[in-house]
Amino acid sequence: MQEYLGNTEEEKDSAKLERLQKVLAKARQETGKLEDAILLSQAQIEAKSDSLQSLEEQLLKLRTSEFELSEVQEELQAYQKRFRVAFINEVRGRVFEEFPLRSGRTLEQAEAKRSYPDGILFQHSQGIEKVSFQELSPIWHEAFKFSQDKALDYLEASRKNQQAAEAEAMKFRAERDKQLQEDFRKTQAEMDALNRKRALAKIEALRVRVRQLRREANQAEYDHWWARYRGRSSSWNGIAQQKHREADQIEMEIQRLRSQL
Numbered sequence: 001m002q003e004y005l006g007n008t009e010e011e012k013d014s015a016k017l018e019r020l021q022k023v024l025a026k027a028r029q030e031t032g033k034l035e036d037a038i039l040l041s042q043a044q045i046e047a048k049s050d051s052l053q054s055l056e057e058q059l060l061k062l063r064t065s066e067f068e069l070s071e072v073q074e075e076l077q078a079y080q081k082r083f084r085v086a087f088i089n090e091v092r093g094r095v096f097e098e099f100p101l102r103s104g105r106t107l108e109q110a111e112a113k114r115s116y117p118d119g120i121l122f123q124h125s126q127g128i129e130k131v132s133f134q135e136l137s138p139i140w141h142e143a144f145k146f147s148q149d150k151a152l153d154y155l156e157a158s159r160k161n162q163q164a165a166e167a168e169a170m171k172f173r174a175e176r177d178k179q180l181q182e183d184f185r186k187t188q189a190e191m192d193a194l195n196r197k198r199a200l201a202k203i204e205a206l207r208v209r210v211r212q213l214r215r216e217a218n219q220a221e222y223d224h225w226w227a228r229y230r231g232r233s234s235s236w237n238g239i240a241q242q243k244h245r246e247a248d249q250i251e252m253e254i255q256r257l258r259s260q261l
Contacts, residue, residue, distance in 0.1 A: 087143040099124070101135040115144050117154035199257050206254050210247045217243035 091112050099110035099122070110124040119132040120140065133146045140146070220240035227234035 084143050084145070087139070091143075101131065102137065103135055105135075107131075117147070118151040120144070196261055199261060203254050203257050206250050206257075210250050210254070213243045213247035213250070217241075217247065 094111065096110045097108065099107040101107065107122060107124040108126075110122045112120050113123050113128070114121040116130065119130045120136065121128065121130045133141055133144075133151065217240040220236040220243060224234045224236035224240065227236065
């Protein structure tokens, strides 16, 4: 009985030892994987460290290049400024006996008067004209900082300003014409009223004259009758007829004047 129990304990210990050995083997296997992973990570870290160092070196070179480029740009801008000042001073007030353009034309006795975003205003032997930068050599472009975009913007702004000025001028002309028509209408109405007043006054004066002539004609007829009655010769009848004819003519004039009112 004791022997049986002893064999059982040994078997248990053996089984336990076998399990422990398996666990240990598995642990060693996992440890090996971890060691491999650590070695791989260290290699990656070293590679990334080398890459980072290379990037830092490239960044340093780039910053150095940017600094050098900035210095070169500053020197270039200073040179361009000196060049523009010197060139403008050189051409200011200078009269070119012959000034060739890129189109083949030549301006004689040409003098630059004023610069615009799209060209230069020249006075020459034939008059004054603005020469576009497309007609000028690149040195003029550089000196006056010509830009195609600025030129187009200037032309567009000039076009809009011209359209606005034309619209304003049309509005002004329309208002002026309207005012002139109103003034003419008022003046015409005043003249018509004045002419009507004068015509009425003239008609009234003519009517007074007609009445006077009729009275004189009637008086002449009476004098003629009285002279005949007393057996005397008389010319009053002819005078009466003349007065009547004159009165008839005046009445016709009155009718004509009334028809014009």
